[in-house]
Amino acid sequence: MRLGTNESATTDGKSRRSFLRAAIGGATLWTAGATEIIVGAAEEKQPAKKTTRFPFYHAHGSHRELGRQHGEQAAEKIAAHLDYMRHAMKLSQRDLKERALQFRPLFKKHCPHLLDEIVGLAEGARISTAEALAVNVRGALTTAKASVPATGNSRRTDDGCTAFAIRAKETADGGILIGQNSDMLPDVVKLGYVLHLKPKDKPDVLMWSFGGMIGYHGLNQHGVANFANDLGGGPKPRFGMPHYPLKRLALECRTLDEVLRLFRRVPLWANGNYVLCDGTGRILDVEATTAGPEVISDNGAGYIAHANHFLSRRYATKENHKLSVADSFARQQRIEKLIEERLGKTTLDDVKSYLRTRDRHTTGICRVAKTADRSASWVTAGITAASLIAAPAKLKLHVAASNDPANPFVEYAMS
Numbered sequence: 001m002r003l004g005t006n007e008s009a010t011t012d013g014k015s016r017r018s019f020l021r022a023a024i025g026g027a028t029l030w031t032a033g034a035t036e037i038i039v040g041a042a043e044e045k046q047p048a049k050k051t052t053r054f055p056f057y058h059a060h061g062s063h064r065e066l067g068r069q070h071g072e073q074a075a076e077k078i079a080a081h082l083d084y085m086r087h088a089m090k091l092s093q094r095d096l097k098e099r100a101l102q103f104r105p106l107f108k109k110h111c112p113h114l115l116d117e118i119v120g121l122a123e124g125a126r127i128s129t130a131e132a133l134a135v136n137v138r139g140a141l142t143t144a145k146a147s148v149p150a151t152g153n154s155r156r157t158d159d160g161c162t163a164f165a166i167r168a169k170e171t172a173d174g175g176i177l178i179g180q181n182s183d184m185l186p187d188v189v190k191l192g193y194v195l196h197l198k199p200k201d202k203p204d205v206l207m208w209s210f211g212g213m214i215g216y217h218g219l220n221q222h223g224v225a226n227f228a229n230d231l232g233g234g235p236k237p238r239f240g241m242p243h244y245p246l247k248r249l250a251l252e253c254r255t256l257d258e259v260l261r262l263f264r265r266v267p268l269w270a271n272g273n274y275v276l277c278d279g280t281g282r283i284l285d286v287e288a289t290t291a292g293p294e295v296i297s298d299n300g301a302g303y304i305a306h307a308n309h310f311l312s313r314r315y316a317t318k319e320n321h322k323l324s325v326a327d328s329f330a331r332q333q334r335i336e337k338l339i340e341e342r343l344g345k346t347t348l349d350d351v352k353s354y355l356r357t358r359d360r361h362t363t364g365i366c367r368v369a370k371t372a373d374r375s376a377s378w379v380t381a382g383i384t385a386a387s388l389i390a391a392p393a394k395l396k397l398h399v400a401a402s403n404d405p406a407n408p409f410v411e412y413a414m415s
Helices: 013-024 063-073 075-089 093-101 104-110 112-125 129-135 138-143 186-191 243-250 256-265 318-322 328-342 348-355
Strands: 028-031 034-038 056-061 162-166 177-184 192-199 205-210 217-220 225-230 272-277 283-289 292-296 303-306 383-391 396-401 410-414
Touching: 056 063, 063 075, 063 112, 063 192, 075 093, 075 112, 075 129, 075 138, 075 186, 093 129, 093 138, 104 112, 104 243, 112 129, 112 243, 129 138, 162 225, 162 272, 162 283, 162 328, 162 348, 177 225, 177 272, 177 348, 186 192, 186 383, 192 396, 192 410, 205 396, 217 383, 225 243, 225 383, 243 256, 243 272, 256 272, 256 283, 256 292, 272 303, 283 303, 303 328, 328 348, 348 383, 348 396
Parallel strands: 056 192
Antiparallel strands: 028 034, 034 410, 162 177, 162 303, 177 383, 192 205, 205 217, 217 225, 225 272, 272 283, 283 292, 383 396, 396 410
16 A cells, blocks of 8 residues: 555344354345345355354444343353453453453543443343443453553453455445454454444444454444554553444544544553544544554555554654564555455455455465464464455445355345
C-alpha cells in the first residue's frame, strides 16, 4: 500500500439439527433477525466432511436485555473463557474480580449503557458482574493494581491479525470489502460465535466475538465496520479503557467522523490498530495509541492493509519495529501484493482466497501453528482462529472458523 498522510437465540438440539440439515444441502436457513448461508455447500461432490462453524446468537431490546440474552446463549463459552483467562494470567478468581472492578468507573464515565449490558450478561450467564466485566477487559487486567501481581509479559500476546479494506470502485460489484484474519491461540476457536444485536436505541450490530465480549470485529446497519490488529512498540500502556468496549462504541457510530471523535475522546490502556469504513464509502486506518490516534488514508491507492507493526510516520520507527512480531512485515507485503493483483475487479471469492493463503511463504496470511504445545505463546502456537469479511453495503458478514480449509465461509445478513 502506498502510505497516505496522517490526518489530525438460544440454540436447542432441534434447531442445531435443522441448521446442519440446511448446511449440508446448501439451503438458506432463516433465523430470528438474520440469514445464514453455507457458501458452496450445495456444490460439493464429495461426501460432506465434519467441519467447524461458529454458532449464531442474537439478542434484542434494552442493553440489559441484550446482555441477558447474550449471556444465556453463550453461558458455557463465557465460563470456559473465564477458566482460560485465569489459567493464562495465573490469577485467582478473587484477584481477577478485584482487577476487573477497577475498570467500572471508566465504563460509568464513557459508556454506562455498556455497563448495563455487562450486568445483564452476568445475569444471563449466572456469573458475577465482576466476572462479566473481566471477559470484556481481558488483557487490560494486567494494567490494574492487584494484591497478587500477575506473572508474565504485561504486553498483549494473544493475537496477531492481518486486516484490509478495499474501496468500492476497486471491487467487481461496486461495494467495499473489509475484513481480517483474527490470529490467536487455538483454544479461542471453541469460544467463538457470531452475534447479532438489535438495541432499542442504537444501530444494529453484526459481529464475530467470543466468550462474552460485547464488542469485537464487525459492522453496523449504517455501514460502519471495524477490524483490528495488535501493534508492537509505541507509547507505553497505562490504566485506561480496553479496546473491546471501544470497538463496540465504534459500532454505535454512523460515520467515520464520529469514530474519530471517539478515539480522540476515550483514553486507551494500550495501542491497537483499526481498519475502518462507513456507509459513505470512506475507508481509513487508525493507529489508536495511549498518546492519541494517528490516522492513515489510502492516499489514492484504493485500499488499506495493515498487519502488526506501525505504519504511521510518527511511529514507524526502527525501535518500534524491533518490538513488532517478526512475520508482520512479510504478511504486510503479501496482503498488499495479493490485493494489488486484482485491484479494480476484486470479488468476494478473491478476498476469501487472500485470507486462506498459506503456500510456501515464511508465514502466510492464514496462520498455522509451529508447535503443538498449546501452552506456548501465540507467536509459535497461534493460528488463524477466524477469517472475517464484511460487505457493508449489503450488511453481510462472512465468517470461516479456524485455519482449516475444509471449514466453509458462512454468510450472515442483517434483515
